[in-house]
Amino acid sequence: MIKKILMGAFLLLGSTVMVAQTTISGTVNDASMGGPLPGANIKVSRKAVGTTTDFDGKFILEVTDTPPFTIEISSLGYQTQTVEITKNNQVVTVDLKENATSLDEVVVSASRTPERVMESPVTIERFDARAIKNTSSPSFYEGLENLKGVDINSSSLTFKSVNTRGFASFANERFVQLVDGMDNASPALNFALGNLLGLSELDVKSVEILPGAASALYGANAFNGIMLMTSKSPFNDQGISLVLKTGLTSQQAAGDNEFYDVSIRMAHTFSDYFAAKATLSHLTGEEWHATDYRNTTGIGGTYIPGTRNPENPQPGDDPAYNGVNVYGDEVVTNLGGAIGRVSRTGYNEVDLMSNEAKSMKFGGSLHYRPLGNDRVEIIWNSKYGRGNTIYQGQNRYNIANFFMEQHKLEVRGKSFFVRGYYTGEDAGDSYDSRFAAININNEWKSNTQWFTEYAGAYLMTGSHVQARRIADTGRLMPGTPEFQQAFDKVTSDPDLITGSKFRDQTSLYHADGNLNLRDYIDWAEVQFGGSYRQYRLNSFGTIYTDYDGRIMYDEFGLYSQLQKKMMEDRLKLTASIRYDKAQNFDGNFSPRVSLAYAAGESKNHNFRASFQTGFRNPTTQDQYIGLATGASYLLGTAPDNLDRYSVNLEDGNGTSYEVTGRDAFERAFSATSVNNFNRSGDVNDLNKSNFDLVSPEKVTSFEVGYRAAIPTGDNKLGVDLSAYFNDYQDFISIKDVFVPLYGTFDANGNPDADAERAVRNGDLAEFGFRTNSNADVSSYGVGLGLNTKIFNGYTVGLNYTWSKFEFDESSDPDFEPAFNTPEHKVKLQFGHPNLFENFGFNVNLRWQDEYYWQSTFLQGNVDARTVLDAQINYEIPSIKSVFKVGGSNLTGQEYFSAPGVGAVGSQFFVSWTINN
Known part of the structure; x- marks a missing residue:
């Protein structure tokens, strides 16, 4: 049709x-x-x-x-x-002739002009359609993890976060993903959607990843790296292609579950002037279940001893238990005396989420060449996607029926492009699992009543176990109609006081262009370009402070690049500079200079050195969030945001106070000083918080590298070695403060008696502000990649990445850098694309060591792991088909990408690809 x-x-x-x-x-x-x-x-x-x-x-x-x-x-x-x-x-x-090594492949992203990987002035990784055929991962997107220096963190089965060079989170705001030039990030929730709503693997022409700062050409947020995914043109790749994929996910918590992944691509050239394509993909499966019930110190905290099965409490359990994947137990109060701190009985995550992984995406494009050749092409591209996944940020979020659309009009030619696109999203039926549990509890018994009954029961029985059982009388049990009725009510209510639903219809408009003057000047290659973007936040006051209508702001950038070859084209100088200005911040310059020298008679030894800069504008959340998380209040610090937010809170006596964002910014105690006071009881330990409004963060990067194609008999050994050093300034982070519900500070920042009394009584509100740290942070690392062919065409690859960072904690004790990257990573590849006629195989092995994960959800060690993936494939040219059987994590040793997520088990698949 x-x-x-x-x-x-x-x-x-x-x-x-x-x-x-x-x-x-x-x-x-x-x-x-x-x-x-x-x-x-x-x-x-x-x-x-x-x-x-x-x-x-x-x-x-x-x-x-x-x-x-x-x-x-x-x-x-x-x-x-x-x-x-x-x-x-x-x-x-x-x-x-076959390319001798992967260094012979042509890339565009490094300099916005075609050049071999060997000649690139910066580190670059590439993944193309042939790599997709050979990948041993269940999807091409997961196969990117086998590239040098690339990390993929799994928040769930369908939510994968790509990162390079550390400082990762699942949102990963410091790493940009572009699909055919369009930003793949949610404009409201600030996380890249990965391939949940991205390209079909049938339509992938290439994926190019630039680790490190790339702001000089790509602007704000290309801070730690950028990934550019390019789809196939219907002029060059025609016909109907189909892939049918199915298999099993196997996890101890979830059992064995089938998944299905079907994609079709149709492309047709009607003449030299007109072509079109359409793609449709559908995936269903079961998410990795998150079932970590260890006790924690709370949101953003760490593991502590003492666990309790919420369904079967035992003597000696912690009455203030706060399980990792248990929600609603964040509601805690100090009942005093012998009772102490007590938390409400929560609900397990598996009872609050459907755990249904689903993705449906459609893409279509019309291509017109007015001259009948590829010198000028006009493209209209539309993408639609709807899906379910699980995202871990401050809380664990059930992303259900999330919808996103993008529409692009682009005119491109031999030496230029101009494009504009629109991104719109709708959160659908998405909700916050923590608030779902909190408000389901409130549906059957208010917090006041529950804690009152608990205290009375404990005074009568002297048993926390008996007190909890009495207070839990009438508790809604998962699986019952009464629980489902309360669940449906809460998850459809966007007021976080009574519900948990996200409302979001945020959109953005973006335009950018580039002109290469190579047809007009011959002494160097000179380019000019620029971009403009406008955000239109519309969360109806559920995420942002847009209670009275949309919040709109914009940003723009201009850049230029000069590339000059000298010394018989052996020496190449690349110099770029970009200026960016966002509405709420001062302008920022991002220069980049690199030198590359090709040595050897065949120019097969390439040495390079570069100086690069990058920056990241504060995200929409950094600027305009106004969100209660259950334990604290997150507030963005754009100049006009502080006065938008207010909340009414009660002290221990039931007296209500209004606390505004301005109050929290101007009259609050630092979190460190309150913690010190709680340990010492000395009011002299209390200090007023002091920090600035959020501003862009910056990085200065130095990199050297060496690439070579060294003859080894009939083959060549590809070598890619690089080392870098990054220095960061004004790292954006969350600064926690405690606002006394009453009392104030004098001109010197000293609290009055009422403010001190509020601290003693625990009459405080915790706020998390987006601001910049003055911490001294740097990172450095080395990457080495080797690949060649041995014996009779066997491919062998080895890459190693060493990553390290330094942080002077004394410069900002409250700052948590969240480097979230293992120090050592080793990846091995072995295979043969044509071991015997039409039969090939590939094996990938990845190892990484233990490291410490920091986030606003939970902190803790991520264990070392070894992951084995493998596949075999058989091609039947007569029916234009490739059959593949494979599996990931074949050893079955489950692992966690981060504390709080579901353990990643094994995944087995079989696929049939036709005419690709």
Whole structure:
């Protein structure tokens, strides 16, 4: 149906009928392996007219062009060749040579101009359609983890967060993901959606990852790295492709569960002028269940001894138990005397979330070439996605029926592009699991009544176990109609005082462009570009302080780059500079300078050095969030946000006080001083908090590297070595403060007697402010990648990454850097794409050591792990099919990407890919 609609649209635009005038035939062979090369592409240069070789490597191409003209013969992983056609019925024979190493692949993102990986002025990693075929991971997105220096953290089965060079979180605001030039991040929730709503693997042309600062060309937030995913053009990749994938996820907590992943891609070239494509993907499965019931010190805290099964309390359990994946038990009070601190009985996460993983995504694009060749192309691209996943931020969020759409209009040519796109989202039925539990508890018994009954029961029985059982009388039990009724009511209510639902219809508008002057000047390659973005926050007051309407703000940037080759093209200088200005902040310059020198007779030894800078604008949440988390209140510090937020709170005697964002900013105690006072009881330990409004954070980066393709008999050893040092300024972080419900401070910052009394009585409100740290933070590391072929075409790869950071804690004791990256990572690859006719295999092994994870949800050690993935594949060219059987984490040793998430188990899959 879609194809018919697109066909009709193109006919209305006046597609033309082609009449064959020239016939070319021939054979394409594999120069390295010998024999025919099926599936090679043959096309007229600069046009969409083309065909592919059959099972025997033969082709026939009929075109309207009259000789002389040029055809291009190419295949993924091979060096492209051109042949001059001088007559009709010409017969050609071509032997394509395979790229010696991955360093021969061409990339665009490093300098916004085509260049081999070998020549790139900065570190870059690449993943293409051939790598997708060979990946042993269940999806191409997960296969990115096998690249050097790349980490993937799993918040759930379908929520994967890509990161490079540390300082990671699941939101990962310091790493940018672009899909066909469009930012893949949620404009409201600030996390990149990964491939939940991204590209179908059938439509991936290439993925390029630049670790480290990339702001000079890509602007704000390309701070720790950027990933650019590019889809296939319908002019170059035509036909209908289909992949059917199914298998099992296996986890101790969830058992064995089936998953299904189906994708179809349709692309057609109607003429030299018009082409279109459409993709549709659907995935269903079961999320990794989160069942960590260890006791913690609270939200953002750490593990402590003492656990309790909420369904079966035992003597000696901690009455103030706060389980990791148990929610509602954050509600705690001090009942005094022999009773002490007591928490309400919570609900397990598995009873609060459906754990249904689901993704449905559609993409369509129309392509028009007004000149009949690829010199100018106009593209309209639309993407729609809806899905379920689990996201871990301050709390654990059930993202249900989340919807996102993007629409782009782009005009691009040989030396320029101009594009504009719109991103809109709707949170759907998403909700906060912590508030769901808190307010389900309040549905059947108020906190006041529950704690009163608990205290009375304890005074009568002297037993915490008996007191809890009496207070829990009437508790709604999961699985009952009464529980479901309360659950449905709470999760559909957007007021966090009584409900847990997110409302969000935030959108953004973005435009950017680039012009390369290579057609006008020849002494150097000079580029200019710029971008503009406007955010329109619309959470209806549930996430942001947009109670009375949308909050709108904008930012823009301009950049230029010069690239000059010297010394017989052996020395390449690349210099870039960018200026960015956001509405709420001062402007920022981001320069980058790099030198690359190609040594050796064949220029196969490349040395490089670069100086780069990056910056990150505060996110929408950093500026305008106003959210109760259950234990504290998060507040953004844009200049106009402090006076937007207020909350009414009661002291221990039931007296109500209004606390505004301005109060919390101007009259609060630092968290460290309150903690010191709680230990010492000395009022002299109390200090007024003092910090600034949030501003952009910055990084200065120095990098050196070496790439080489070293001959080793009939093959070459690819070497990619790099080392970097990063120095950070004004790291954005959350600063915790405690606001006394009553009392004030004098001009010197000293609290009065009422404020001191509020601390003693515990009449405090905890606020988390987005601000900048004055901490001295730096990071450094080394990456080494080796790859070659041995014996009779076996591919072998090894990469190692060493990452380290330094932090002077005395410069800011309250600052938590959240480096969240193992110091050592080793990744191995071994396989053969054609072990015997049409049969290949690939094995990947990853090891990383233990490290400490810091986040606003929970902190703790992430254990060392070794993960083994493997796949075998068999190709049947006669039906244009590839069958693959594989599995990830084949050893079955479950592991946690971070404290609080579900343990990652094993995943087994079988797939059938047709005509890709």
